Amino acid sequence: MSGTEHGVAEAESDPRPGEPPVERRDAPAPGGQPDRAGAEPLLSVRDVWHALGDTQVLEEISFDVFPGEIFGIMGMSGSGKTTLLRLLIGLDRPDSGHVFFKGEDISVLDEDGLNRVRKSMGMCFQYSALFDSMTVACNVAFSMRNRRDVSPEQVEERVRELLDVVEMEGTEDRMPADLSGGMKKRVGIARALMEQPELVFYDEPSSGLDPLMSRNITGLIKKVSDDQGSTAVVVSHDVQNLLGMTDRLLMLHDRRVQVIGTPDEIRRCDIPIVERFVRWIDTEPDTESRAER
Ligand SMILES: Nc1ncnc2c1ncn2[C@@H]1O[C@H](COP(=O)(O)OP(=O)(O)OP(=O)(O)O)[C@@H](O)[C@H]1O
Ligand SMILES: [Mg+2]
Numbered sequence: 292m293s294g295t296e297h298g299v300a301e302a303e304s305d306p307r308p309g310e311p312p313v314e315r316r317d318a319p320a321p322g323g324q325p326d327r328a329g330a331e332p333l334l335s336v337r338d339v340w341h342a343l344g345d346t347q348v349l350e351e352i353s354f355d356v357f358p359g360e361i362f363g364i365m366g367m368s369g370s371g372k373t374t375l376l377r378l379l380i381g382l383d384r385p386d387s388g389h390v391f392f393k394g395e396d397i398s399v400l401d402e403d404g405l406n407r408v409r410k411s412m413g414m415c416f417q418y419s420a421l422f423d424s425m426t427v428a429c430n431v432a433f434s435m436r437n438r439r440d441v442s443p444e445q446v447e448e449r450v451r452e453l454l455d456v457v458e459m460e461g462t463e464d465r466m467p468a469d470l471s472g473g474m475k476k477r478v479g480i481a482r483a484l485m486e487q488p489e490l491v492f493y494d495e496p497s498s499g500l501d502p503l504m505s506r507n508i509t510g511l512i513k514k515v516s517d518d519q520g521s522t523a524v525v526v527s528h529d530v531q532n533l534l535g536m537t538d539r540l541l542m543l544h545d546r547r548v549q550v551i552g553t554p555d556e557i558r559r560c561d562i563p564i565v566e567r568f569v570r571w572i573d574t575e576p577d578t579e580s581r582a583e584r
Contacts, residue, residue, distance in 0.1 A: 330357055330358060331393070331394065332355035332356060332357050332391075333356055333357060333358045333392070333393060333489065333490055333522050334355065334356040334379065334390070334391070334392055334490060334522075334524070335355050335356075335389075335390070335391040335392075335394075336352055336353055336354050336355070336378075336379070336388070336389075336390050336391075337353050337388055337389045337390075337391070338351055338352070338353055338387070338388040338389070339351075339352040339353070339375075339378060339385040339387070339388030339389070339390065340352075340385060340386050340387045340388055341371075341374060341375075341378060341383070341385045341386050342386055343374060347546060348371040348374045348546060349371050349374060349375060349378075349385075349543075349546055349547075350546040350547050351547055351548075352375065352388070352543075352547070352548055353388075353548070354541055354548060354551055356490075356522060356524060357522075358489075358522055359516075359520070359522055360522055360523075360538045360539065361512070361513065361516055361522075361523045361525060361536055361537045361538050362522075362523065362524050362525070362537060362538065362539055362540065362541075363524075363525050363526075363527065363533040363534075363536070363537035363539070363540030363541070364376075364524065364525070364526045364527075364540065364541055364543060365526075365527060365528060365530055365533050365540055365541070365542050365543070365568070366528065366542055366543035366544055366568075367528060367544065367568065368528060370543045370544055371543055371546065372494070372495075372526040372527075372528075372543060373417060373494055373526065375526075375543065376414075376492055376494055376524070376526055378390055378398075379492065379524065380409065380412055380414055380492055381397045381398075381400065381405040381408060381409060384398055385398055392408055392411070392412075392490070393411075395408065410486055410488075411488055411489045411490060412488050412489070412490050412491070412492065413482075413483030413484055413485070413486070413488035413490070413491040413492070413521075414483055414491075414492045414494075415476075415479045415480050415482075415483040415491065415492065415493045415494065415496060416479065416494055417494040417495045417498070419467075419472075419475040419476055419478070419479040420479065421467040421475055421478060421479065421482075422467070423466070423467050423468060425466075425467075426463060426464050426465065426466060427454070427459070427462045427463055427464070427465050427466075427467070427470075427478050428447070428450050428463035428464065430467065430478055430482055431450045431453055431454065431478060431481045431482045431485060432446050432449075432450050432485065433482060433485075434482070434485050434486055435449075435485060435486065449485065450463065450481075450485075451463070453481040453484055453485065454478075454481055456481065456484070456514075456515060456518070457477040457478070457480050457481045457511060457515075458477065458511075459474060459477050459478060459481065462474070462478075472499050472500055472504075473500050473501075473504040473507070473508065476496060476497075476500065476508055477508070477511070480493075480496070480508075480511065480512070480515065484515065484519065484521075487519065487521075488521060489521055489522060490521065490522045490523075490524065491515070491516075491521050491522070491523050491524075492523075492524045492526070493512060493523060493524070493525045493526065493527075494526045495526060495527055495528070495529075496508050496509075496512060496525065496527065497509060497527065497529050497532055498527070498528075498529070505529065505532060506532070509532050509535065509536045512525060512536065513536055525537065530568060530569055533554075534554040534557065534558065534569070535554070537554060538553065539551060539552060539553055540552070540554065540557060542557070542564075542565055542568065544564050544565075544568075545564075549562055549564060549565055550562055550565050557569060
């Protein structure tokens with residue numbers, strides 16, 4: 292059953308960013324395709340299909356992310372959220388379909404092209420992925436290690452500034468092994484922001500944290516997006532947190548985008564799998580296979 296039939300806009304199927312959709316079963320609700328007064332999407336995903344090994348993970352994925360938005364991707368464990376993020380940042384190429392960043396098709400770029408585009412993107416990985424043998428400062432500054440146009444003093448200053456932003460001031464010389472899970476997440480966020488990216492991806496920023504720390508991290512992402520004027524794509528199965536922090540979000544399930552809408556539209560959505568996901572998540576951790584029973 293389509294999201295559009297339920298009054299919440301479904302993913303459109305336009306072939307290129309910014310162009311009118313060629314096929315649409317119904318007029319979308321405001322949340323699915325917000326009125327941005329003709330604004331070009333920063334990120335545009337068009338009919339992406341992707342398999343991992345023998346598993347078809349994603350089918351017919353299409354959506355836009357506009358400048359300044361906090362856009363959420365929710366779905367159960369194993370629904371393909373991390374797989375999708377890797378395609379968005381160009382770490383993997385889709386089997387078919389396109390990912391446009393500022394109108395440029397990154398799915399066809401070579402490594403040099405991808406490195407250029409990735410300078411405008413920051414990635415906060417699901418498991419923080421800090422280098423255990425490096426100090427906090429070296430981890431945060433990692434992406435700038437080969438930059439000849441920036442002095443060591445400037446790098447040091449930027450690291451200090453970012454550790455301040457994520458409320459980790461004074462921890463430059465500490466090692467990852469001495470940090471709590473929440474602290475590691477914060478260092479991961481600082482590292483993602485080092486080169487002042489226009490678009491920041493967060494993969495499960497609050498997983499494995501206690502509820503208070505989880506809300507803390509959520510608040511931090513919102514603050515960072517406001518202060519730095521950046522756009523964020525946040526992936527999570529923590530639905531309540533996601534509903535509280537995003538401007539719009541989509542749900543991945545059964546390889547496809549089930550629905551795209553504002554948090555209010557998603558809360559009111561009566562597509563059975565969306566309803567179950569949004570209502571259950573507080574009480575029962577779930578996976579794609581359990582939910583089908
Ligand atoms: N390297 C791989 N080879 C084959 N299948 C894979 C591989 N990596 C992931 N998968 C499968 O792809 C599907 C999507 O995985 P993915 O990690 O994207 O899910 P996810 O939504 O991020 O899950 P989680 O919430 O647990 O992080 C899963 O069924 C997983 O088993
Ligand atoms: Mg994941």
